[in-house]
Each structure stands twice: as C-alpha cells, then as structure tokens.
Amino acid sequence: xxxxxxxxxxxxxxxxxxxxxxxxxxxxxxxxxxxxxxxxxxxxxxxxxxxxxxxxxxxxxxxxxxxxxxxxxxxxxxxxxxxxxxxxxxxxxxxxxxxxxxxxxxxxxxxxxxxxxxxxxxxxxxxxxxxxxxxxxxxxxxxxxxxxxxxxxxxxxxxxxxxxxxxxxxxxxxxxxxxxxxxxxxxxxxxxxxxxxxxxxxxxxxxxxxxxxxxxxxxxxxxxxxxxxxxxxxxxxxxxxxxxxxxxxxxxxxxxxxxxxxxxxxxxxxxxxxxxxxxxxxxxxxxxxxxxxxxxxxxxxxxxxxxxxxxxxxxxxxxxxxxxxxxxxxxxxxxxxxxxxxxxxxxxxxxxxxxxxxxxxxxxxxxxxxxxxxxxxxxxxxxxxxxxxxxxxxxxxxxxxxxxxxxxxxxxxxxxxxxxxxxxxxxxxx
Amino acid sequence: xxxxxxxxxxxxxxxxxxxxxxxxxxxxxxxxxxxxxxxxxxxxxxxxxxxxxxxxxxxxxxxxxxxxxxxxxxxxxxxxxxxxxxxxxxxxxxxxxxxxxxxxxxxxxxxxxxxxxxxxxxxxxxxxxxxxxxxxxxxxxxxxxxxxxxxxxxxxxxxxxxxxxxxxxxxxxxxxxxxxxxxxxxxxxxxxxxxxxxxxxxxxxxxxxxxxxxxxxxxxxxxxxxxxxxxxxxxxxxxxxxxxxxxxxxxxxxxxxxxxxxxxxxxxxxxxxxxxxxxxxxxxxxxxxxxxxxxxxxxxxxxxxxxxxxxxxxxxxxxxxxxxxxxxxxxxxxxxxxxxxxxxxxxxxxxxxxxxxxxxxxxxxxxxxxxxxxxxxxxxxxxxxxxxxxxxxxxxxxxxxxxxxxxxxxxxxxxxxxxxxxxxxxxxxx
Numbered sequence: 001x002x003x004x005x006x007x008x009x010x011x012x013x014x015x016x017x018x019x020x021x022x023x024x025x026x027x028x029x030x031x032x033x034x035x036x037x038x039x040x041x042x043x044x045x046x047x048x049x050x051x052x053x054x055x056x057x058x059x060x061x062x063x064x065x066x067x068x069x070x071x072x073x074x075x076x077x078x079x080x081x082x083x084x085x086x087x088x089x090x091x092x093x094x095x096x097x098x099x100x101x102x103x104x105x106x107x108x109x110x111x112x113x114x115x116x117x118x119x120x121x122x123x124x125x126x127x128x129x130x131x132x133x134x135x136x137x138x139x140x141x142x143x144x145x146x147x148x149x150x151x152x153x154x155x156x157x158x159x160x161x162x163x164x165x166x167x168x169x170x171x172x173x174x175x176x177x178x179x180x181x182x183x184x185x186x187x188x189x190x191x192x193x194x195x196x197x198x199x200x201x202x203x204x205x206x207x208x209x210x211x212x213x214x215x216x217x218x219x220x221x222x223x224x225x226x227x228x229x230x231x232x233x234x235x236x237x238x239x240x241x242x243x244x245x246x247x248x249x250x251x252x253x254x255x256x257x258x259x260x261x262x263x264x265x266x267x268x269x270x271x272x273x274x275x276x277x278x279x280x281x282x283x284x285x286x287x288x289x290x291x292x293x294x295x296x297x298x299x300x301x302x303x304x305x306x307x308x309x310x311x312x313x314x315x316x317x318x319x320x321x322x323x324x325x326x327x328x329x330x331x332x333x334x335x336x337x338x339x340x341x342x343x344x345x346x347x348x349x350x351x352x353x354x355x356x357x358x359x360x361x362x363x364x365x366x367x368x369x370x371x372x373x374x375x376x377x378x379x380x381x382x383x384x385x386x387x388x389x390x391x392x393x394x395x396x397x398x399x400x401x402x403x404x405x406x407x408x409x410x411x412x413x414x415x416x417x418x419x420x421x422x423x424x425x426x427x428x429x430x
Numbered sequence: 431x432x433x434x435x436x437x438x439x440x441x442x443x444x445x446x447x448x449x450x451x452x453x454x455x456x457x458x459x460x461x462x463x464x465x466x467x468x469x470x471x472x473x474x475x476x477x478x479x480x481x482x483x484x485x486x487x488x489x490x491x492x493x494x495x496x497x498x499x500x501x502x503x504x505x506x507x508x509x510x511x512x513x514x515x516x517x518x519x520x521x522x523x524x525x526x527x528x529x530x531x532x533x534x535x536x537x538x539x540x541x542x543x544x545x546x547x548x549x550x551x552x553x554x555x556x557x558x559x560x561x562x563x564x565x566x567x568x569x570x571x572x573x574x575x576x577x578x579x580x581x582x583x584x585x586x587x588x589x590x591x592x593x594x595x596x597x598x599x600x601x602x603x604x605x606x607x608x609x610x611x612x613x614x615x616x617x618x619x620x621x622x623x624x625x626x627x628x629x630x631x632x633x634x635x636x637x638x639x640x641x642x643x644x645x646x647x648x649x650x651x652x653x654x655x656x657x658x659x660x661x662x663x664x665x666x667x668x669x670x671x672x673x674x675x676x677x678x679x680x681x682x683x684x685x686x687x688x689x690x691x692x693x694x695x696x697x698x699x700x701x702x703x704x705x706x707x708x709x710x711x712x713x714x715x716x717x718x719x720x721x722x723x724x725x726x727x728x729x730x731x732x733x734x735x736x737x738x739x740x741x742x743x744x745x746x747x748x749x750x751x752x753x754x755x756x757x758x759x760x761x762x763x764x765x766x767x768x769x770x771x772x773x774x775x776x777x778x779x780x781x782x783x784x785x786x787x788x789x790x791x792x793x794x795x796x797x798x799x800x801x802x803x804x805x806x807x808x809x810x811x812x813x814x815x816x817x818x819x820x821x822x823x824x825x826x827x828x829x830x831x832x833x834x835x836x837x838x839x840x841x842x843x844x845x846x847x848x849x850x851x852x853x854x855x856x857x858x859x860x
Contacts, residue, residue: 035579143573147743150747277731294454295743296732296738300729300731302728312580312581312725314580316577316578316580323762324759330757
C-alpha cells in the first residue's frame, strides 16, 4: 500500500544540475513514487538569483532564503547542489537540525569536512548521501560502501576529472601540446574559463580524499592528498609514453600500504600501459579501477559530469533516503573504524620514467647509474639517444619509494654531465 | 555502541564459493563486525558430502540436514550457494518462513521463480539479495536497483558469461576455430566438461532475465529470453568482423522498445565495433554496459565468476542484510510496477551482417537486393567476392525488425542463384 502524504524535497541551487533534478522529479514523478513507495514532491527551490531559474520550476516554489527553507521542519530531504564550502556547510547542518536528511554533490565540502557532517547527521538521526560528489553518474560510492562491504579494498585508481581527461586524450590522439588541447577543451565547453581547479588537480584531489576514506574505512582529508597538476605534460612526454606502449592520464590513486598499516592518496599525471582498462577511457569520460582482495579487479565507467548524469546520481540517492525514511531507518553512516594513518608521498612505492638531457661523452651513463644505485633505486631499462652533441637518457626504474626517487633526481641535477631533467613521470597500472 | 549478540549466518553449500564465504567470515570477522555494527558468526554449514568440506570449517558446524538448519529459528541470514532449482527453492522459502533473510547466488532459480521468492520474502518480512547471481563480483544488481533508482534505464547490454568470452577472445586473437578454443578453455579450467549451459547461452539467458526485470521494473522470466548459442561462430565470421572493424561477443541484451511500451531480452553472438567499450573485454572477464536516460552510458567491469569474487558479492549482501536487521528494516523488494509486456525476438530491431554463397553470374546482386527490398530490409553495404566460379556476397543492413530479416533469409534460400547462407550475425553497439 502506498502512503499518500508525499515526501518533501528542498532543492538548494538550481543551476545545471539542480534544474535537471527539478525537471526529472516532475516528469518522472510516477516512477519515483512507485520506486519509493510514496509520492515525492518538490517543496521549495532556493536560488541566489530568482530571475535566472530554468527548467520550468513553478514560481511559487522559488525562494532566495535558503536558511528559511531548510528550517521549515516539514522537509524530508534537502538536495544541496550549490557547491563550495559556505553557505553549503551551514545549510546542511541546519537541515539535519531541523529533521531533514541531505543528498549532496559537494565534493569540496565532503573532502574537507566529511567527518563533521557525518557526525551531525548521526546526532540528528539523518542520512547523508553523496553519490554525485565523485564521478558524476557512475555508481561508485554505493558499490564501495555497500557492495564491497564484505571485501578488503587495496587500491582505487581512477580518472575522476573529465576536463583533464579530455585534454590528455586530445594530446594523445592529435600530438597537440597542452595549451592547444586546453584551448580546444575551453572552446567546446569542457574546460571552464579558469581551469585551475581541474588542471592543477584540486578537483581530483577532493574526490581522492572521499574515495580513500570510504575504501579504507578511515578519515582522509583533502590536505592528506598529494597533488600534482598536468599543466607540464608535453607532447614529448606522450611520445616517450608511446615508445613504452603507454599513454598518460591524470590519475587519483588511493592505496593501502603493502604492510596494511597505512594508506596513501595522491593525484598526478602518470604513464599507464595501453593494455590497462583505464588507458582506453576517452574524451571527458571518467572511470575508476578498484582492486579488492576477494573481488579482484573491477572497473566503473561513465560520464563524470554534466547536468543530467549528476542529476541521475542525486535522484538515486533521493530514492534511497526516502525509502530509509519510510522504513524509519538510516543508511550506512561514516565508517572510519580502521583509523589508518595517511602516509606522505615519500612513502609511496611506484615506478618512474625519467628523461635526462646529458653531455654526449663516455662515462655519463656510468655516472648516472651510480647515482640511482646510491639512492637504492634499481634501474629497469635505459635508452640513450644522441642529438647534435647533446644526448638524452631515458631511465625507467623498478619500484622504489618516492622519497628515494626525489633524492636521486636532486643528486642527478648536481652532476655537471647532466644538463637538465626534462621530465619525471610515474608509471602505474602494471 | 556495538551490540554483542552475534548475527547468525547459515551456509547452504560449501564448494568453491561457499568455502570462500566461510573463510572470509572467519579471517575478516572483525572488519565485518565493524561494518555491520554487530558481530556475525557462521552458525552452520549444510553440505551433501561432509568428507569433502574444505577451507577449515569447524567439524561441529557441518550438517547434512539443510532443512533442519534453515528451520532452527535462530538464523538471521541463510546464504544459498547450492545452485539449481531444488532443493534450493524449498530451502529458501523455508528459511523465510522461519524468520531468516536470504542471500543467494542462484541465477537459474531467480530467473525462473524470482517473483514467487520475492513474494515469500515480503510475506515474512525478510530480505532477498542476490548480487552474486549476475556477473560475479561486479556490483551490478545494487547499482541498477538503487543507484539508478531515480533514472530510466533504456538498455542493458553485457558480456555475462566468462567461459564464452574466453573462447571468443581466443578465436579473435589467435584465429582458432570454435572447437580448438573450447578445448583450450576446458584444459585451463574455464569451461566445464559439459559446456552446454555456457556455450548454448542458457547461463547468460538466466542473467538476462534477471537484469531485464530489474532494469525495467517488470517481470521477465527465463522463457521470455530469446537465446542463441555461440557454437556456430567460425573463424570466417571473425575475419568478416575484422573487415568491418568489429569483433564478436556473446551478448545479453535487454532493451526497452522505442515506443516504451514493451521490452525484449535476448542472448546471441553479435558483432560489435572495436571502439565499443565491450569489445576490449578480454579472457573470462565480464562487463555490462548500461544506457540510462539521464546517466548516459555506464559500464561495469570485473571477474564474472570464481570462488573469491563470488564470495565478495555474497558477503556484501550479507553485510547489507545484517544492517537491515539491526535497523529492523528490509531493503528494496521486487519492483515490477511497470508490468511492461515482453515482446518476442521478431520485434527486436537491429542491424545484420549476412554472408551468402552465390552463383558467380550477372544479375545475382539485383536478385538478392530485390528480396531485401521486398521484405522492407534496407541494405547499408554489399561486398562481392569471386572465388573459383563461386562468389560470396556480404550484405550489411540498416536497422530492421528481426522478423523482417528472417523473412528475407527464408526467401533468399529459395533463390536458385543462392547456394547457401553461410552466416547471419547481428551487429550491435553502434
């Protein structure tokens, strides 16, 4: 039997995502009601500029007073798609205090204050869901939190930013340089006018923090995530990658240390073999590769952004939260029981591809190899190329701690036969 | 605060999957307790042959009386990994009657009797979860039932049988024929001594029925699924596929009709473009491609079988069901509210690749083209090849109903210039 009193949803923000949420709630109201077991209605939409509201939201639902909306007391679910830290944080905690659960797409806020938001939700007996915060429409948070709840996740490695994947894919397929590919991404609407958050890896780092926390049942904050952008990746790097049978992706990598006693989270460009499932993720798509002890290797693929895909993820959460309310229950809360420490980048162990410009004379390779050996970094392959009296050395290492590699590079720079370090890139996914 | 009375799990079957479930429940007991919020213990293991139990299950937990175990009354969750219709069906319903929820990996039973099992679960206020029944460890049922609960799924297309994907992948990469590739799969343990259920598509058809039911919120039974095996795929078919920039996969395809008024479910070999994400799924891996109205194109990839991966999926469900019990709630039940009819194969609309052996004389192409036109099947491309007085015609059609194609082929066979129809294959994923 379906109950007749509708569940009430308040929408904070009515931009690209919010207007899609409002539209689908209206056009698919019957489906949502059947799946929830009760009708669900849009009870109010808070916006900053009422004149800019799209998507046929009835005027009487629009308000500029978001605080009053979340304080109404009859709201079941607050959908927060404003983004940013404030006023989103205060509105979410106010919603919990006034008896509403929250569905959020706010990666920055969750990466910074996830623990305190979870605590506020639990204190007031409310749900906090945020599938849309990572990788748009791709079901990822729920599979990690629920489907793999009986397994032990050792690694999460993903392409979680569509803008940078679009740029790198263009560089790979056309041979373009970074600026040219960025210009194309901007022209096509894949990059914002100020692309800093994407190209410097801030967006991906927030997602890495969220994924690492869920995967390892510990707390990982944005500050714990090592971050390197992809603005210095060159066409020459792609040429080197091709010679190794690799391509270059901006990866978010969350790993449990081999001894199980700590975790790391990082974002940086890396070479991955063309045979790796992540290598064939094209254009602005996202994909996340998960390695679990029992499940083995899994991958989740789909659109990582956009109004409709993000709205799909938001509405999946709305349905789940509404079902929980009808059951007078809440879904899984924060799971941080392992309290594993987050290690610094220096402790990450991986492989490296280093291009050096060196003097073209005998003994250089021996000198360089000695520096690697002194720092305990074992060399896998070396390729020498002469050009006009100068020469280049491309060294690919075996697995070594990042700190040992940094020490190696510092020492290499001091050799007078080494004219410069043209590029250093990590090699992942082997 | 964690409650101290443990939740009790009864395990029916202790083969490849069951023994892994038992092992992980023991070795990861603390993690499971932390994630559930209460300890969980193995209360009994029912097997047919107690002397064959593996994995260090304590002797005092072993019983041959499965019925008595599920009737004990103190069991919270029954895990059914016996497979087959009986006694699994009776044991599951008996479990519900005696106050236990059920986690099952039994695709055949769910495809045949899902509706009545759901009804029994609901009648007794119990959960029925079965993530492991489709695509092993790949989180798929939960994303479809929950993450996409706010979206409209239009298509599910997947590689859901690892044995046949291994065989087809070998044929593709080595040029081997079907029998040779099957022999290799058997030798490596990827195919059973009697491979009928896999190679004739029965296993994939059961999974298609389950996926279609969930995706379209309607009831789809095994009998509703059109099924064609892959034993007649030849090396020549792979050569033809390559000429089209395609490969061949055994696909399970669940579709909503263009007018939205019905659905179809089918399993057959098909050509798909090499650029399609499913084309690069190698060896015994599974992958499922989902198209939803708002989310767009998603893909889920991972190991589709094996003891550990299947145990991972089972244990994810055990955690979910245990949490539900602590909340005194149940998860989502059957959702079949759309009651969409399942159309027959004749109404499926797709493209076709047809190889004909024809007489090498003028006018044959005109005759053949006329037959296609008379049946309303529009030709996209034709390729003629002469060889020793005989010739072959390869026709690729535009989209047409399967019934129209069948009629076309029947008429072609009656032409005396057509010596034979060498192969007919559907073309998907474009």
